[in-house]
Amino acid sequence: MHRPQPDILQNLRHELSNGRMWLDRTVVLAYAAIAGLSVVSFTFLTNLAFAYFERVYHWQGGWAVLLWVPAWTAAIVWATRRFAPTTAGSGIPQVIAALDPAVSEQERSVFVSLRLTVAKLVLGAASFFAGLSVGREGPSVQIAAGVMQHARRWLGPQSGISDHALLVAGGAAGIAAAFNAPLAGVLFAIEELSRRLESRSSGLIITGIVLAGLIGVSFFGNRSYYGVIVVPELNWNALVPGLLVVLACGALGGLFAKVMAASLTGAPERLNLLRARFPIRFAAAGGLMIAVMGLSTGGATFGAGSETVQHMLKGEADVPSMYVTLKFMATWLTAWCGVPGGIFAPSLSIGAGVGHNVSLFMGADIAPALIAIGMAAFLAAVTQAPLTAFIIVMEMIDGHALVLSLMAAAMLASLISRLIARPLYETLALHMVAVLKAAPAPSSPAAPVEAEKPAPPTAP
Incomplete structure (x- = not known):
């Protein structure tokens, strides 16, 4: 026609x-x-x-x-x-x-x-x-x-x-x-x-x-967030350490999402009752624990962790052996205290720490690749958004040589996470909507500030 x-x-x-x-x-x-x-x-x-x-x-x-x-x-x-x-x-x-x-x-x-x-x-x-x-x-x-x-x-x-x-x-x-x-x-x-x-x-x-x-x-500037990493040619020898990074990040990211969702939607009940009754004191206590963790790691767990990741990618970082555990806890406590702040960058630093640890444990000479895979895998496990996770990491490190590896790592880690926890952001959003709908309506439509009083709980 x-x-x-x-x-x-x-x-x-x-x-x-x-x-x-x-x-x-x-x-x-x-x-x-x-x-x-x-x-x-x-x-x-x-x-x-x-x-x-x-x-x-x-x-x-x-x-x-x-x-x-x-x-x-x-x-x-x-x-x-x-x-x-x-x-x-x-x-x-x-x-x-x-x-x-x-x-x-x-x-x-x-x-x-x-x-x-x-x-x-x-x-x-x-x-x-x-x-x-x-x-x-x-x-x-x-x-x-x-x-x-x-x-x-x-x-x-x-x-x-x-x-x-x-x-x-x-x-x-x-x-x-x-x-x-x-x-x-x-x-x-x-x-x-x-x-x-x-x-x-x-x-x-x-x-x-x-x-x-x-x-x-x-x-x-038109530059990568973490610069350009130099990745050696990958072969079958990289399969075992790479798979170990993905499995660890998938399980750890799923656990992180589960703990965050439980803490921010009402469980464990006793601690959240204490948090609801004394929110300022709870925040001060959480802040003190975060400060102690930061001191014990030489300041590595403070902030987003971007500088630590950059040093790891360059092979310059003397990362504390407990970095992953303490960064995990510091990020969770920060969110639980109820301050405004995200988990994307801390998640990338935790994943990078996992890749760094595996490279040291396995004696692998592909540390930058394992760190990048850990970043994509842990972020995908936490958010359960694998496409976004691997594209973010690829653009942040100019890692076009690792496209297939990052994609596979994000997909597998997200799948493992789904066996452990529900999607974190969706769970928190549904809880917020439920709290909003359960709250009493404001006494007057001309009181917009009052409408914000029945606010949802904090979210990571």
């Missing part, structure tokens, strides 16, 4: 004739750029905050952190509970909860809004200032989603761009700008947030995600 050729001039005339449509597209792309700038600002702020913490840590032999970390942890938890309770934790479960069909348009502001974006930016940076084991990538998702959701008020009723699409675009833009990895942002939108893209606006949404990533590139 003969099909007529497209009329270029007629199609171009049709496209340009709809001024309202182009205005809506411009609004979305402008907000995507603002979302990218917000994440860039958050990155600069967290870097500055952690640099100041390191000055405190190196002052007088580091013992000041035994007072500094508990005091600031308690202060952050107090401020979070007082002013913005739904900024606690990562921010990814909050965005997933806002995307839940059971959550109304009015209720979305409990999880995502411009006010929460500002609060997340400040309180998230304060978590780095305290030296806690947090990452900035999860908070970047909630920060960017809050910016993108605000675009709704400027869009026309016939724009075809839904609140769902704006939230997905914002969350994915946060990942793209934070990791300097636009492709990871697109996959994150499909695999973790939406699991589909609306056909009417998918092109515009993907363009917005890429634009936010380009904003990050323009500030930080």
Whole structure:
């Protein structure tokens, strides 16, 4: 059957004739750029905050952190509970909860809004200032989603761009700008947030995600997050140590997700009752334990762990033998205390530690490859989003030579994790929605602050 050729001039005339449509597209792309700038600002702020913490840590032999970390942890938890309770934790479960069909348009502001974006930016940076084991990538998702959701008020009723699409675009833009990895942002939108893209606006949404990533590139340069690793040629001798890394990361990541979900949704009951009754004291006690762990590892467990990973990849790090265990515990305690902060970067550092330990144990000369495989495997096990995990690691280390290895590691580790725990972010998001629906309605529709009082529990 003969099909007529497209009329270029007629199609171009049709496209340009709809001024309202182009205005809506411009609004979305402008907000995507603002979302990218917000994440860039958050990155600069967290870097500055952690640099100041390191000055405190190196002052007088580091013992000041035994007072500094508990005091600031308690202060952050107090401020979070007082002013913005739904900024606690990562921010990814909050965005997933806002995307839940059971959550109304009015209720979305409990999880995502411009006010929460500002609060997340400040309180998230304060978590780095305290030296806690947090990452900035999860908070970047909630920060960017809050910016993108605000675009709704400027869009026309016939724009075809839904609140769902704006939230997905914002969350994915946060990942793209934070990791300097636009492709990871697109996959994150499909695999973790939406699991589909609306056909009417998918092109515009993907363009917005890429634009936010380009904003990050323009500030930080077109470079890999962890630099470029040199991987020797892999052969069958790498199979056993590589498989050992994947199995260990899959089991450990599944355990991590299970412990986090249990702690943040009500179990173990006794400790959570104590946490609910004395949240500030609980946070101070947790901060003290995190400070002790940091001192015992020479400061390696403080912060996101990015510098430790970079040193491991270069073969320069004298990583403490208990690094993986203590980083695991420090990240869990940080989230359980209820401070704003993510688990992406700490998860990558834990996985890198597993790969480093296996390379030392097996005497393998492919340590950089095992460290990269551990990063992808542990992140995939925790999030149960294997495609996003392996793409993030590949873009962060410029590891195109390891594409198949990273993909296989992420898939297998995610499968092992699913035998141990349910998907972490989805579990926490469902719990948040359930808590929101079970809470009594505010006495007056004109009291938006009161509507945020029955806030969901913290999320990693």
